[in-house]
Amino acid sequence: MPMRQSQDAESAESAESGQPGAGEPPDGDAGxxxxxxxxxxxxxxxxxxxxxxxxxxxxxxxxxxxxxxxxxxxxxxxxxxxxxxxxxxxxxxxxxxxxxxxxxxxxxxxxxxxxxxxxxxxxxxxxxxxxxxxxxxxxxxxxxxxxxxxxxxxxxxxxxxxxxxxxxxxxxxxxxxxxxxxxxxxxxxxxxxxxxxxxxxxxxxxxxxxxxxxxxxxxxxxxxxxxxxxxxxxxxxxxxxxxxxxxxxxxxxxxxxxxxxxxxxxxxxxxxxxxxxxxxxxxxxxxxxxxxxxxxxxxxxxxxxxxxxxxxxxxxxxxxxxxxxxxxxxxxxxxxxxxxxxxxxxxxxxxxxxxxxxxxxxxxxxxxxxxxxxxxxxxxxxxxxxxxxxxxxxxxxxxxxxxxxxxxxxxxxxxxxxxxxxxxxxxxxxxxxxxxxxxxxLRPVLPQLVRPLAGAAVSFAVTVGLAALTEGSQFLQLVVGGAGGLLVYVLIVVPPHQMRTVGGHVMERLPAAHRQPAPAEATSKER
Known part of the structure; x- marks a missing residue:
């Protein structure tokens, strides 16, 4: 038993430190x-x-x-x-x-x-x-x-x-x-x-x-x-x-x-x-x-x-x-x-x-x-x-x-x-x-910054405009200006396919009780 505990500790430590050993994933470097x-x-x-x-x-x-x-x-x-x-x-x-x-x-x-x-x-x-x-x-x-x-x-x-x-x-x-x-x-x-x-x-x-x-x-x-x-x-x-x-x-x-x-x-x-x-x-x-x-x-x-x-x-x-x-x-x-x-x-x-x-x-x-x-x-x-x-x-x-x-x-x-x-x-x-x-x-990072920088520029302009329109109410400036600028930024920076993927994950995680049963399931229950 002490020998087994020692081996387990060594395996765990190997996995923690990233050294090859019992904790290493089976598919090599990528894994x-x-x-x-x-x-x-x-x-x-x-x-x-x-x-x-x-x-x-x-x-x-x-x-x-x-x-x-x-x-x-x-x-x-x-x-x-x-x-x-x-x-x-x-x-x-x-x-x-x-x-x-x-x-x-x-x-x-x-x-x-x-x-x-x-x-x-x-x-x-x-x-x-x-x-x-x-x-x-x-x-x-x-x-x-x-x-x-x-x-x-x-x-x-x-x-x-x-x-x-x-x-x-x-x-x-x-x-x-x-x-x-x-x-x-x-x-x-x-x-x-x-x-x-x-x-x-x-x-x-x-x-x-x-x-x-x-x-x-x-x-x-x-x-x-x-x-x-x-x-x-x-x-x-x-x-x-x-x-x-x-x-x-x-x-x-x-x-x-x-x-x-x-x-x-x-x-x-x-x-x-x-x-x-x-x-x-x-x-x-x-x-x-x-x-x-x-x-x-x-x-x-x-x-x-x-x-x-x-x-x-x-x-x-x-x-x-x-x-x-x-x-x-x-x-x-x-x-x-x-x-x-x-x-x-x-x-x-x-x-x-x-x-x-x-x-x-x-x-x-x-x-x-x-x-x-x-x-x-x-x-x-x-x-x-x-x-x-x-x-x-x-x-x-x-x-x-x-x-x-x-x-x-x-x-x-x-x-x-x-x-x-x-x-x-x-x-x-x-x-x-x-x-x-x-x-x-770091050079491969540069092309990936185009969307965020463009989104930030447009977001800045939209936030300034909305803040001016709601001037007189600090609360409205924060809510309308902040939300409007953030929405525009997300629409520019996040690609549509990623939005669909996120939306799909959200729908998958909805509690089953909140989902509409499929027609086949409903028919089965009626029977």
């Missing part, structure tokens, strides 16, 4: 690629469902907190959030990503990975605890110091669960991961709202997220079913760090560059204007937060499995996925840019109106963010982690002066213009170049 696609697709579905539920809840929580808190409270929270997003990426020096793409058995790597994650997180939190006053002063809000210290404590909880979270992603058990995150949010939201109603101000955000992280961590440990123990193997540690450190550096630079606008706007214009900027940025992050988070939960593992096969398999995977990603996000960006003013005023109230002009330009940034993040996942899946560092360093050289100049020239709107321009003109070309240099062929 293997389809199997990876099936697992990734199922994981993406679970991740989208879980992320949608969490984001919908976060949206509702944001509506409540926007009415309980002031722009200054949001500005203080923005400073703490920028610090937290940075430390969340570098907390484990890339160990979690290294575990996801590890070529071998989890049991060989887990103890060493856990030890490295704990050492890194504790050291980093100590540094940020001491440096919080300096960081807050640099961002123009010394009042944020205690909030930074509380919120960044989340990394201590995450360090305990990092390897277990990576295990779930590696096995494409995204449904369990999504359930754990949702459970944490169900604690986060009531804690944050109750504290805000009691006058806790920006502390409500911090304590809510800490409480949610504890609950999520408990669920992650239970779902992973991987014994929690620490250990150290020098060779394993070397392999983990060789992959992990550049990966963490690349993603950390991505987060720093994403949040650099907070620091610059806060330092130049103060916490009130920073609160408006944060509101617009949060709205522009809805799509990356929903679709981007879901994609990242499966993309690194999926690209790692494809890269293990051969370069051509990875190229085919990228060529199939990139057009789908672009076609999905373009209509959302168009609607967000055109309907920015009614969206902000209707959802958050007139006091947040200054955020609307910023949102128009951040919609452009949103599209580029999605594409560059996807490029990072491709590079990490291949193990080309050093390319991610150089890519983001080049972007940073252009971004920081663009945001500083833009803020001085036109306030928070100028900051958004600078951020969007640097992303479109520098970050995106660098990302395409980095991916191509690793051998992935």
């Amino acid at each position: 293997h690629i389809r199997e990876i696609g099936r697992k990734a697709g199922r994981g993406l579905g679970w991740s989208l469902l879980g992320t949608l539920a969490t984001r919908a809840g976060s949206f509702l929580m944001g509506l409540v907190l926007a009415r309980l808190l002031s722009p200054e409270d949001f500005g203080i929270y923005a400073v703490a959030l920028a610090a937290t997003q940075f430390v969340m990426v570098v907390k484990d020096i890339g160990i979690m990503a290294a575990v996801v793409q590890w070529r071998g058995k989890l049991e060989d790597v887990a103890p060493t990975a856990t030890t490295l994650s704990m050492i890194s997180a504790v050291s980093l939190y100590g540094a940020f605890y001491v440096g919080a006053p300096y960081f807050s002063r640099l961002a123009g809000s010394e009042e944020a110091t205690p909030v930074v210290r509380i919120l960044t404590a989340v990394i201590l909880i995450e360090a305990i669960t990092a390897v277990r979270s990576a295990t779930l992603l590696r096995r494409f058990h995204v449904g369990k991961s999504a359930k754990a995150i949702l459970a944490g949010f169900l604690v986060n939201a009531p804690v944050a709202i109750a504290l805000a109603a009691g006058g806790a101000g920006p502390y409500s955000f911090a304590w809510g997220q800490v409480a949610g992280a504890v609950v999520t961590g408990v669920f992650m440990l239970a779902y992973a079913r991987l014994p929690w123990r620490m250990g150290f193997d020098r060779d394993v540690a070397k392999r983990l760090l060789w992959f992990g450190i550049p990966s963490a550096a690349g993603i950390a630079l991505e987060i720093v560059l994403l949040n650099v606008g907070y620091i610059i706007v806060g330092a130049i214009m103060g916490p009130d204007w920073l609160g408006f900027y944060l509101m617009a940025f949060n709205v522009s992050s809805w799509v990356p937060g929903l679709i981007g988070t879901a994609i990242r939960s499966v993309s690194i593992a999926g690209f790692s499995r494809l890269a293990e096969r051969d370069e051509e398999s990875l190229s085919l995977g990228v060529q199939k996925s990139v057009p789908i990603l672009i076609a999905t996000i373009l209509p959302l960006a168009v609607a967000m840019a055109v309907l920015a003013h009614p969206l902000i005023h209707f959802l958050y109230g007139d006091k947040w109106g200054q955020a609307a002009g910023v949102l128009r330009f951040l919609a452009v940034l949103m599209v580029v963010r999605m594409l560059t993040s996807f490029a990072l996942d491709i590079l990490n899946g291949q193990g080309a982690t050093r390319s991610t560092v150089w890519m983001n360093l080049g972007y940073g050289v252009a971004l920081i002066p663009a945001v500083i100049v833009g803020t001085h020239l036109d306030g928070i709107r100028g900051a958004a213009v600078g951020q969007a321009a640097a992303a479109l003109l520098v970050a995106l070309p660098l990302a395409l170049l980095a991916v191509q240099r690793t051998g992935v062929r």
